[in-house]
Amino acid sequence: MIQFKNFSASFGGRKILQELTFSLPANSITSIIGASGSGKTTLLRALCRMNDRIENFRVGGSILVDGMDVCRPDTDVYALRRKVGLIFQKPCVFPKSIIDNVVFGIREKITKKDYPDLAEKVLREVFLWEEVKDRLEEKATTLSQGQQQRLTLARTLAVEPEVLLMDEPTSSLDPKSTAAIEKLVQSLKNRHTILWVTHQHDQAQSIADRVLVIEKGQVLPLSAPIVRLVKPFTKAG
Amino acid sequence: MNAITAEKMVLALIGGVTFLIVALLFSILGVMLAKGLPAMHSGFLFDASRDFGRSGGIFYQLTGTLMLMAVAVLWSLPVALGSVLFQTEYLGAGKFKNLLTQLTYILNATPTILFGLVGYIFFGVYLDAGVSWVTGSLILAVMILPTLQVSIREAVEALPEKYRETGMALGLSRPTQIWRIILPQSFYGMVTGVLLGLARAAGETAAIMFTATTFSGIQFPQLFSDPVPTLQTHILVLAQEAANPESIAQAWGAGLVLLGLVFLLTLAAWAFRTRMVMESEL
Amino acid sequence: MKADFSGLGIRHVEPVGWVFAVMNFIFLLCAVGLGLFLVVESVPVLRSEGWGFWLGENWWVGETFGALPMICGSLIVTGLAIFLVLPVALSGALFTSEYLSSSIRRRVKGVMELLAGVPGIIYGLLGVSFLTAGVKDVLNLLDGNTLFTAGFLLAIMILPMVLTLSEDALHSVPSEFREASESLGLTKLQTALRVVLPQSLPGIVGAVLLGVGRAMGETIAVMLVIGSLDRVPGFNFFVSGQTIPSKLGREAAEALGSGLHWSALMGLGLTLFVMVAVLTFSGNLFIKRSSQ
Numbered sequence: 138m139i140q141f142k143n144f145s146a147s148f149g150g151r152k153i154l155q156e157l158t159f160s161l162p163a164n165s166i167t168s169i170i171g172a173s174g175s176g177k178t179t180l181l182r183a184l185c186r187m188n189d190r191i192e193n194f195r196v197g198g199s200i201l202v203d204g205m206d207v208c209r210p211d212t213d214v215y216a217l218r219r220k221v222g223l224i225f226q227k228p229c230v231f232p233k234s235i236i237d238n239v240v241f242g243i244r245e246k247i248t249k250k251d252y253p254d255l256a257e258k259v260l261r262e263v264f265l266w267e268e269v270k271d272r273l274e275e276k277a278t279t280l281s282q283g284q285q286q287r288l289t290l291a292r293t294l295a296v297e298p299e300v301l302l303m304d305e306p307t308s309s310l311d312p313k314s315t316a317a318i319e320k321l322v323q324s325l326k327n328r329h330t331i332l333w334v335t336h337q338h339d340q341a342q343s344i345a346d347r348v349l350v351i352e353k354g355q356v357l358p359l360s361a362p363i364v365r366l367v368k369p370f371t372k373a374g
Numbered sequence: 375m376n377a378i379t380a381e382k383m384v385l386a387l388i389g390g391v392t393f394l395i396v397a398l399l400f401s402i403l404g405v406m407l408a409k410g411l412p413a414m415h416s417g418f419l420f421d422a423s424r425d426f427g428r429s430g431g432i433f434y435q436l437t438g439t440l441m442l443m444a445v446a447v448l449w450s451l452p453v454a455l456g457s458v459l460f461q462t463e464y465l466g467a468g469k470f471k472n473l474l475t476q477l478t479y480i481l482n483a484t485p486t487i488l489f490g491l492v493g494y495i496f497f498g499v500y501l502d503a504g505v506s507w508v509t510g511s512l513i514l515a516v517m518i519l520p521t522l523q524v525s526i527r528e529a530v531e532a533l534p535e536k537y538r539e540t541g542m543a544l545g546l547s548r549p550t551q552i553w554r555i556i557l558p559q560s561f562y563g564m565v566t567g568v569l570l571g572l573a574r575a576a577g578e579t580a581a582i583m584f585t586a587t588t589f590s591g592i593q594f595p596q597l598f599s600d601p602v603p604t605l606q607t608h609i610l611v612l613a614q615e616a617a618n619p620e621s622i623a624q625a626w627g628a629g630l631v632l633l634g635l636v637f638l639l640t641l642a643a644w645a646f647r648t649r650m651v652m653e654s655e656l
Numbered sequence: 657m658k659a660d661f662s663g664l665g666i667r668h669v670e671p672v673g674w675v676f677a678v679m680n681f682i683f684l685l686c687a688v689g690l691g692l693f694l695v696v697e698s699v700p701v702l703r704s705e706g707w708g709f710w711l712g713e714n715w716w717v718g719e720t721f722g723a724l725p726m727i728c729g730s731l732i733v734t735g736l737a738i739f740l741v742l743p744v745a746l747s748g749a750l751f752t753s754e755y756l757s758s759s760i761r762r763r764v765k766g767v768m769e770l771l772a773g774v775p776g777i778i779y780g781l782l783g784v785s786f787l788t789a790g791v792k793d794v795l796n797l798l799d800g801n802t803l804f805t806a807g808f809l810l811a812i813m814i815l816p817m818v819l820t821l822s823e824d825a826l827h828s829v830p831s832e833f834r835e836a837s838e839s840l841g842l843t844k845l846q847t848a849l850r851v852v853l854p855q856s857l858p859g860i861v862g863a864v865l866l867g868v869g870r871a872m873g874e875t876i877a878v879m880l881v882i883g884s885l886d887r888v889p890g891f892n893f894f895v896s897g898q899t900i901p902s903k904l905g906r907e908a909a910e911a912l913g914s915g916l917h918w919s920a921l922m923g924l925g926l927t928l929f930v931m932v933a934v935l936t937f938s939g940n941l942f943i944k945r946s947s948q
């Protein structure tokens with residue numbers, strides 16, 4: 138359960154998100170659409186405090202994840218990020234072996250002999266196991282884009298987050314990998330709360346339980362199927 | 375929670391170390407000022423030294439250093455510019471080009487005193503220039519050659535491909551292209567290289583102390599075969615008379631002037647490098 | 657005028673190009689000539705001493721030339737400098753790159769880069785005035801001109817350069833990697849140590865090697881504080897010693913240009929050149945291997 142209460146965000150005085158109040162029920166898929174530059178990425182990054190290192194980034198209001206306020210300065214951000222996993226638009230794998238990438242986030246939580254089992258489990262979840270089971274020691278950078286994207290997903294799942302934030306995870310993928318990821322996300326729904334950012338209107342409607350639109354700093358529910366498609370790469374207004 | 379405490383401790387440790395480093399380096403500058411400024415009586419820069427450097431000024435030492443630096447750059451610049459243009463404009467990528475690049479790096483990493491040894495044999499003995507300012511400037515010229523080459527090459531290679539292609543599309547011959555496009559575009563890089571080379575030459579003592587310089591006896595060289603007094607040698611000799619407070623005081627004064635010279639050249643080089651970056655972003 | 661350099665990958669050359677070619681040839685001569693002269697001029701001493709030149713412990717002008725004390729001295733002093741500088745420079749680089757805000761970082765870098773150019777003679781002056789006396793008093797020695805003093809002075813001298821170049825290497829790791837790691841819940845320090853440091857290792861090794869090279873070749877600063885005593889040091893670093901460059905600096909003016917003494921100095925020069933070259937070369941190998 139995630140609740141936004143009067144949440145706003147700005148970069149150096151420029152308001153990107155204004156007074157958002159809405160909530161996301163647990164174990165559901167919500168997708169967010171909106172024009173380029175409307176603040177979708179900003180919303181996701183604020184949710185797991187990834188913008189902390191940006192000096193002129195300011196937030197107001199609050200975001201509650203399971204009743205815990207994300208925005209408070211004394212929040213344990215490391216625990217938060219384990220609870221709220223973020224998948225980036227562009228897959229970023231470390232120049233290490235595939236298996237090292239998978240266990241990267243939980244290396245000291247489990248013992249070395251548990252690595253293979255865990256890796257198999259999460260790689261199966263992301264439908265990557267069959268493709269990489271014979272090359273776990275190879276460099277992860279040799280994988281294709283789509284495989285790398287699924288690997289980053291597996292890496293995040295290994296940390297066992299309750300919430301999954303996905304920032305256009307299929308935008309650089311071919312239709313087949315896209316379909317694989319979409320299917321995968323559907324299968325994760327009963328254990329995770331998922332927030333999925335996309336530019337593709339039809340994708341949003343086909344996978345999500347609920348579609349939200351960000352426009353002019355506001356979040357609105359998408360009611361009727363709208364004719365006015367949200368075009369990628371054009372500035373709003 | 376425990377891990378976070380540990381992290382904070384490590385952070386405090388490396389933060390403290392960083393602070394100490396910066397403090398140490400500033401204290402070096404502070405010491406130079408505190409020790410050097412008292413020696414700066416009026417005329418320190420413009421009087422000849424007297425009494426084996428124990429009193430008077432450093433005029434001829436300063437002119438000697440400036441002269442060696444300047445002449446070294448005069449020797450070195452044409453070679454650096456020519457060789458870089460040859461490598462970037464005429465040589466295709468290949469083993470030979472790689473070898474030349476490697477040689478630049480090797481020359482850059484070579485201990486400076488070796489330039490003095492070999493340079494003395496070649497210029498001083500075989501070319502019969504003896505222990506003289508000519509030998510010294512030639513040695514410094516070879517020593518700063520890689521510095522100049524690296525700066526000039528950076529500037530030439532930073533030139534966007536589209537300019538070159540525009541030139542080619544207009545049918546410019548290669549010399550015209552070099553003259554009209556590449557040289558103007560890499561001008562700031564060249565200036566940066568020259569200034570850094572001057573700074574490097576100004577700071578060098580080992581390579582010239584036994585091949586070009588003298589402590590006393592000569593003020594300004596009259597002949598090609600005369601040695602020259604320099605700030606570096608002056609400081610070196612005075613520093614070794616640690617028992618004599620007057621000598622040490624003069625050494626600090628000369629040291630501060632030398633340091634100021636090197637800093638000035640380096641800062642000027644940065645200013646030009648910034649210009650270069652801005653121009654190439656146009 | 658047409659030239660065929662095709663074997664070397666040279667394209668067609670016009671007359672002006674020949675001027676550039678000549679300049680390039682002069683550069684080539686300088687670089688090759690340096691190595692060649694070192695070898696040729698050391699032949700006489702290597703003839704007369706054989707392997708004994710590197711193994712001999714005595715350097716008595718007119719009788720025998722043994723370079724072992726200087727070789728050991730150079731290795732010890734350089735080793736000491738690196739041992740002292742590494743933890744300090746790496747902590748500083750890590751803190752500067754990962755924790756300082758960009759405006760402060762730029763200022764710190766500016767100071768470091770400026771200080772990296774401070775001439776050796778200035779460090780020498782600081783060394784004779786403060787460090788030797790300090791070492792003597794603090795460690796209660798008879799003479800403050802020791803191998804340790806030289807190593808310590810060199811450590812201070814190469815610190816700005818090693819720090820700023822390692823920091824460049826750390827800072828050039830794209831921030832996506834940091835974000836990917838932090839989004840998995842790793843702390844900043846864990847991210848720095850596990851993601852950023854390994855990826856910038858080649859650059860850091862390169863920076864350290866440049867520092868080693870500079871320390872090994874420094875003449876003036878070392879010459880002024882090392883005590884200039886040709887003796888194979890044991891494991892006591894608090895005694896006077898000699899490095900190759902300091903020996904060259906002390907004796908080049910006496911031997912100037914002729915005789916076996918000069919050849920012996922050139923032999924020392926050759927040895928130094930090879931030591932620096934081996935270091936640089938093995939460093940490059942390491943960088944190539946680890947960046948694959």
Ligand SMILES: Nc1ncnc2c1ncn2[C@@H]1O[C@H](COP(=O)(O)OP(=O)(O)OP(=O)(O)O)[C@@H](O)[C@H]1O
Nearest residue numbers: 148153171172173174175176177178179180191336
């Ligand atoms: N680090 C930053 N500093 C300043 N402004 C920023 C920064 N990051 C993003 N912005 C601004 O915030 C606004 C929202 O950006 P955001 O990346 O959230 O858009 P988005 O909806 O994800 O767009 P896209 O669909 O193109 O990914 C943009 O106007 C952008 O310029």
Ligand SMILES: [Mg+2]
Nearest residue numbers: 177178179304
């Ligand atoms: Mg975005």
